[in-house]
Amino acid sequence: MTSQHPHSAHADIDPHDGRDETEMERNDRNWTEILQELRVIQTGTQILTGFLLALAFQPRFAELDSYQVTTYLSLVVAAVLATVLALAPVAVHRALFRRRAKGTIVTLANVTLKATLFAVGLTLTGTAMLIFDVVVSRSAGLVAGVIALVVVGVAWLALPALLRRDYPRG
DSSP states (O other): OOOBOTTOSSBOSOTTSSOOOOHHHHHHHHHHHHHHHHHHHHHHHHHHHHHHHHHTTSGGGGGOOHHHHHHHHHHHHHHHHHHHHHHHHHHHHHHHTTSSOHHHHHHHHHHHHHHHHHHHHHHHHHHHHHHHHHHTOHHHHHHHHHHHHHHHHIIIIIHHHHHHHHSOOO
C-alpha cells in the first residue's frame, strides 16, 4: 500500500524508508544535507589552499629542493582542484535554479563531494609529507605522508565501509 503525503497528490517515494515524502521533498532534504557538508568542506579547502598559496611568498621557500618544489606545486594543483570541486555544486545549482532539476543537482553534488574528499585527502597527505620533509627530513616526510594517508583511508573509507555493513540500503 502506498501512502500519500497530505499536501501532495504524489505517492511516497519509498514507503518502506520510514519517511512520508515525495521525490521532490526527498531531493530538497538531500540537497539541504549536501549543503551542510559543502559548508564544512568548502571552508577547509579554502583555508588549506590559502595556506599553500602563502607558502610561496615565505623567505625559506627559495631553499626548497626540486623534489619539494614539485611536491608543493602538485599540492597547489590538488588544493585548487578540491576548492573548485567543492564549489561546483553551488555553480550547477545556480545554473539550473528553477528548472526542476533538483534530482540531477543532488546526484551531481554527491559525486562531486566524493571527488572533493579524494582531492582533500591527497592534499592533506601531501601537505603533511612536505612539512615533515622540509622541517625534519625526507624520510620523516615519507613516513608522515604514509601515516596521513592511512588515517585518511581509515577515517574516510574503511570506517564508512564498516558502518555500511550494519546499515544496508532498504
